[in-house]
Amino acid sequence: MPQSPGHNSAQDQSDIDLIGRAVTGSHTAFGELVRRHSGALRTHLRRMGAQSSDADDIAQETFMAAFERLSEFRFEGPFIAWLKMIASRRYLKKLKAAQKYLFTDDATLFETPDEAPPPDMRLHDLDSALLQLKPIERVCVTLNFSAGLSHVDVAAETGLPLGTVKSHIKRGLDQLKSALTVPNSSSHPIASSQNGAAGSATPTFMDERR
Amino acid sequence: MTDDKDHYIRALFDISPAYDDAPVFQQKVMMGLTLKSWLRQGLVVISGLIGGLYALTQFVRMPEWSLKGGGLYTGSLQMATRRTDATVEAGVEFIDIMARGLADSLFAVGGYVQWMQTPQFFWVSFALCSCILVLYLLNDAQERI
Numbered sequence: 563m564p565q566s567p568g569h570n571s572a573q574d575q576s577d578i579d580l581i582g583r584a585v586t587g588s589h590t591a592f593g594e595l596v597r598r599h600s601g602a603l604r605t606h607l608r609r610m611g612a613q614s615s616d617a618d619d620i621a622q623e624t625f626m627a628a629f630e631r632l633s634e635f636r637f638e639g640p641f642i643a644w645l646k647m648i649a650s651r652r653y654l655k656k657l658k659a660a661q662k663y664l665f666t667d668d669a670t671l672f673e674t675p676d677e678a679p680p681p682d683m684r685l686h687d688l689d690s691a692l693l694q695l696k697p698i699e700r701v702c703v704t705l706n707f708s709a710g711l712s713h714v715d716v717a718a719e720t721g722l723p724l725g726t727v728k729s730h731i732k733r734g735l736d737q738l739k740s741a742l743t744v745p746n747s748s749s750h751p752i753a754s755s756q757n758g759a760a761g762s763a764t765p766t767f768m769d770e771r772r
Numbered sequence: 773m774t775d776d777k778d779h780y781i782r783a784l785f786d787i788s789p790a791y792d793d794a795p796v797f798q799q800k801v802m803m804g805l806t807l808k809s810w811l812r813q814g815l816v817v818i819s820g821l822i823g824g825l826y827a828l829t830q831f832v833r834m835p836e837w838s839l840k841g842g843g844l845y846t847g848s849l850q851m852a853t854r855r856t857d858a859t860v861e862a863g864v865e866f867i868d869i870m871a872r873g874l875a876d877s878l879f880a881v882g883g884y885v886q887w888m889q890t891p892q893f894f895w896v897s898f899a900l901c902s903c904i905l906v907l908y909l910l911n912d913a914q915e916r917i
Contacts, residue, residue: 589802596798604797605788618797625801626808688784707785739777742784 577641585632592632596625599642606646609689609704611697612653620656624649639710646709654701654719691741698722699734706731826897829888 572580572594583591603624607617628635628645635644692700698720705716713731717724791797887893 589805592805593798593802596801597794600794600797600801601791602788604791609785622797622801622804626804629805688781688787689789704785707782735778735781738781742781 578637581632581635581637581641584629592625592629595641599645600625602642603645603649606704606708607649607653609692609700609708610650610653611700611704616653616656620649620652623652627652643710647711650705650709650711650719658721688738688742691738694741695734695737696730699730699737702727702730703734703738826888829885832885 572590575583575591575594577595577598580591580595584595600621603621604617607620608614612620624645627648635641692704695703701720702716702722705711705719706713711719713724713727716722716731717727720727722730
């Protein structure tokens with residue numbers, strides 16, 4: 563069955579064009595933006611430490627807030643970075659409102675298991691490696707690496723001192739490097755394309771949801 | 773070397789897994805947007821109607837109207853048909869009962885209109901509107917990006 567011209571044109575358009583159309587109220591254009599970026603946004607929230615259902619709820623709220631404030635998007639960076647920023651703020655706000663133990667200084671709450679990670683985790687399994695970090699390290703590292711925030715911005719968003727943020731990121735990064743088999747060559751993994759379509763070999767969160 | 777490793781981890785962060793329920797999620801977001809839009813438009817329409825009705829009541833004046841009610845529109849038909857035959861009288865009485873009901877309703881409405889023109893009603897509605905406005909602004913501040 564042939565697809566409608568509108569559907570095709572939305573898929574062919576760039577984010578900038580789609581945002582331009584969505585600002586005027588086009589739900590089709592915004593729907594395409596949701597399709598492209600929902601995977602990356604949901605993954606970002608899970609990597610920050612949100613549970614599956616929470617992550618999806620916050621991602622949904624983020625898209626709805628973004629649609630209403632789309633005119634405030636200044637095209638100073640990628641659209642997904644803006645979405646990640648909104649989602650991160652909402653998640654951190656939720657954590658602070660729930661007074662979760664994330665921001666406490668009691669390190670014993672975050673003790674990680676002593677046993678070594680299973681051998682298969684030494685593959686490029688970032689998500690499993692992130693689970694080994696303390697919650698606060700996970701948040702700081704994800705904000706820095708996934709949302710692309712500077713150390714100063716991470717400190718501003720979390721409300722932590724800059725030195726503490728730097729320590730968390732360094733410790734988290736060291737742990738990630740030891741947990742992951744990081745190649746010394748420049749053979750970087752293939753990043754997902756802008757439309758968020760990952761290859762079939764990429765892991766899914768379906769197991770986690772079940 | 774360290775930079776290479778950092779770039780490698782950064783690139784790993786850029787990879788997002790495929791979600792089996794991506795179309796369902798997309799549909800959920802779009803339905804949420806549509807629902808919110810409908811709700812907002814519905815609220816605007818309802819407040820417009822209420823506001824318009826309120827403004828209208830401020831201009832309506834009922835001549836010789838009183839909150840006590842009374843026989844302004846009742847009883848005239850009865851007087852006019854007192855001496856006719858029984859069938860016509862029964863019909864007229866039926867119409868009179870209907871008219872009485874209508875008149876009573878009109879009196880009730882008139883009573884409400886009069887009440888809506890009192891200063892008490894103005895201050896109650898003004899206070900309610902202010903509360904709603906404050907709640908709206910608070911919610912807006914919460915929703916700020």
